[in-house]
Amino acid sequence: xxxxxxxxxxxxxxxxxxxxxxxxxxxxxxxxxxxxxxxxxxxxxxxxxxxxxxxxxxxxxxxxxxxxxxxxxxxxxxxxxxxxxxxxxxxxxxxxxxxxxxxxxxxxxxxxxxxxxxxxxxxxxxxxxxxxxxxxxxxxxxxxxxxxxxxxxxxxxxxxxxxxxxxxxxxxxxxxxxxxxxxxxxxxxxxxxxxxxxxxxxxxxxxxxxxxxxxxxxxxxxxxxxxxxxxxxxxxxxxxxxxxxxxxxxxxxxxxxxxxxxxxxxxxxxxxxxxxxxxxxxxxxxxxxxxxxxx
Amino acid sequence: xxxxxxxxxxxxxxxxxxxxxxxxxxxxxxxxxxxxxxxxxxxxxxxxxxxxxxxxxxxxxxxxxxxxxxxxxxxxxxxxxxxxxxxxxxxxxxxxxxxxxxxxxxxxxxxxxxxxxxxxxxxxxxxxxxxxxxxxxxxxxxxxxxxxxxxxxxxxxxxxxxxxxxxxxxxxxxxxxxxxxxxxxxxxxxxxxxxxxxxxxxxxxxxxxxxxxxxxxxxxxxxxxxxxxxxxxxxxxxxxxxxxxxxxxxxxxxxxxxxxxxxxxxxxxxxxxxxxxxxxxxxxxxxx
Numbered sequence: 001x002x003x004x005x006x007x008x009x010x011x012x013x014x015x016x017x018x019x020x021x022x023x024x025x026x027x028x029x030x031x032x033x034x035x036x037x038x039x040x041x042x043x044x045x046x047x048x049x050x051x052x053x054x055x056x057x058x059x060x061x062x063x064x065x066x067x068x069x070x071x072x073x074x075x076x077x078x079x080x081x082x083x084x085x086x087x088x089x090x091x092x093x094x095x096x097x098x099x100x101x102x103x104x105x106x107x108x109x110x111x112x113x114x115x116x117x118x119x120x121x122x123x124x125x126x127x128x129x130x131x132x133x134x135x136x137x138x139x140x141x142x143x144x145x146x147x148x149x150x151x152x153x154x155x156x157x158x159x160x161x162x163x164x165x166x167x168x169x170x171x172x173x174x175x176x177x178x179x180x181x182x183x184x185x186x187x188x189x190x191x192x193x194x195x196x197x198x199x200x201x202x203x204x205x206x207x208x209x210x211x212x213x214x215x216x217x218x219x220x221x222x223x224x225x226x227x228x229x230x231x232x233x234x235x236x237x238x239x240x241x242x243x244x245x246x247x248x249x250x251x252x253x254x255x256x257x258x259x260x261x262x263x264x265x266x267x268x269x270x271x272x273x274x275x276x277x278x279x280x281x282x283x284x285x286x287x288x289x290x291x292x293x294x295x
Numbered sequence: 296x297x298x299x300x301x302x303x304x305x306x307x308x309x310x311x312x313x314x315x316x317x318x319x320x321x322x323x324x325x326x327x328x329x330x331x332x333x334x335x336x337x338x339x340x341x342x343x344x345x346x347x348x349x350x351x352x353x354x355x356x357x358x359x360x361x362x363x364x365x366x367x368x369x370x371x372x373x374x375x376x377x378x379x380x381x382x383x384x385x386x387x388x389x390x391x392x393x394x395x396x397x398x399x400x401x402x403x404x405x406x407x408x409x410x411x412x413x414x415x416x417x418x419x420x421x422x423x424x425x426x427x428x429x430x431x432x433x434x435x436x437x438x439x440x441x442x443x444x445x446x447x448x449x450x451x452x453x454x455x456x457x458x459x460x461x462x463x464x465x466x467x468x469x470x471x472x473x474x475x476x477x478x479x480x481x482x483x484x485x486x487x488x489x490x491x492x493x494x495x496x497x498x499x500x501x502x503x504x505x506x507x508x509x510x511x512x513x514x515x516x517x518x519x520x521x522x523x524x525x526x527x528x529x530x531x532x533x534x535x536x537x538x539x540x541x542x543x544x545x546x547x548x549x550x551x552x553x554x555x556x557x558x559x560x561x562x563x564x565x566x567x568x569x570x571x572x573x574x575x576x577x578x579x580x581x582x583x
Contacts, residue, residue, distance in 0.1 A: 149318035
C-alpha cells in the first residue's frame, strides 16, 4: 500500500484490513506468501499476538517483515504475556522498526491455549495499555518519566457489538475511546440489522469503525462459535445457507456470505470499513474482496 | 558464524555491551557505536537493565544488525511469561538474531516502574533449557514447531571470589542445559579469573570476561559495598582518586586489566555503563 492505514482511514474510503496469523515456528514461507498476496489489496494487515494463548512467532517480528515487503502492518498487542515494562518497551521497539499502527487487546485466558501452566501477567488491561500508548506519544512513560524521543501511533481497540449483556461492553468501549482509541475493529458480526443498531450508538463518538468479518467455512464452525465463543451469534438462516451448500462447496458459500455482508456494509455506509479474519484461509481473502465488489 | 563459534575460532575476541535509549531517538546511541564499528566482534544489547523501561533489546539488535554489527541480545525472565519469551525467541531467529544471552533480570523494585508486576514465569535456567528444546523442534509444552529456531544461547555467571566453587558449579549446570558460552560478572583481579578458569577448564565452552569502565573512586567504593561478587582492588581506587583525567585513567586501568585477562579466557566484554564514548580510546590502547 502506498499510503498509510491512517491516511486510508482519514480519506473517508471504505477501508479493508485482513488478519495474518504467524506460524508456530520459524517456517514463514506460507505466511510470507499470504502477506505478498494481500499487502496491495488491503489497507492494513493485522498480526495476531499469540492468539488464543497458543505460542507462536511474535507479532512484532512479523510486522517488521510486512513493513520490509512494502505492506502496512497493524501490531496487535495483548496484556496477557508482558508486564508494563515489556509492553512499553515493545511499543518503542515497534516505532523504531517503522510500525505505527497498533491494536490493543486484553488477551484470551491462558487456559484456552497450549501452555496452560504459563503465568498470566495482566499487569495492565487494554484500557491502561491505551493510556500508556497515549503517554508515550506525549513523550512520557507510564510512571511519568521523560522519554528521549516520543512515540507515534495510530491506535485502535476492539469491541464486541453482540456481547451479552451489552451494557458492560459499551462502558468499556467508551473507556477505550476516552483512553485514545481512534479506530475499532469489532468481534465477528453476522446480523447486519443488529449491527446497525450498535452503529447508531457508536456513531456518537468520533472513532472509525471496522466491522469484523469472520469467514464461515462450514455449518459446524458456525454452530461451534455459537456454542463456544462469547459475543458471536451466527443467525440460523446463515447456518442453513452453509448446510445447503453442495458437498465441497461450503467454503465457496462462506466466501459468498462474507462478500454479500461487506457489500451491504459498504453500500449502506453502515460503518467505515471491515476487518476480515479468514482464520487459516488467508489465501481466499482476494475472493472475498471480489465477491464484495471491492477487487 | 555465531558467537560461540567465533570465540572458539580466534585467540581473543572483544564485545561491548550497550544499553538502548529510553525513547525513540537513537542518534547518540548509534553515533557512539559507529566509532567502534569494525573494531569489536559483537555488541551485547542489554534488556531493560536495572528494570528501567527502555527501547527493547531485540529491536535494537535488529537495527544494529541492519547496520553491520553482530548483536547479542539479552533475554531476561522478569517481564515476559513463557508464551512471550518463546514467541520473541522465534522472532529473533526469523530476524536473523542468533546470539542470545539469558539472564534472570534485576529486581523490579530497583527500576523506574517499581509498581510493575514481576513475571518470572521461568527462571534463567528454565529459559536456557527452553531454548535448547526449541532448537530441537518443540516448544516448552512439548508441541512440535513448524521450523525450529537457529539460536546460540549463552548464560551469565556471577564470579564471586568468596564463592568460586558455586560459580564453577553454575557453569557446569548451564552447560548441561545447552549454554554455548558464558559471560562473567565484572572481574577486576586476574588471579580470580585464573582460579575460575582452572575450575571450568573441563567444560570446554568459551568464557567472556566482563571488564567494567570505572568512572570514579566513588563508583568503585559503591560497587564494592553493594554489588555481590564485585571486588575492586584498593590500588585501582587510589589511581582514580589521584587522577586529574578520570576518563583517561579509567581506560588505562581497563586496558592494563584486559592485557592480563585476555591471556586467561576466550574474550572480553567491555561494560561502559554510560561511558560508551570512551570505548574507542580503550580500543586504541588495546591496538584493536
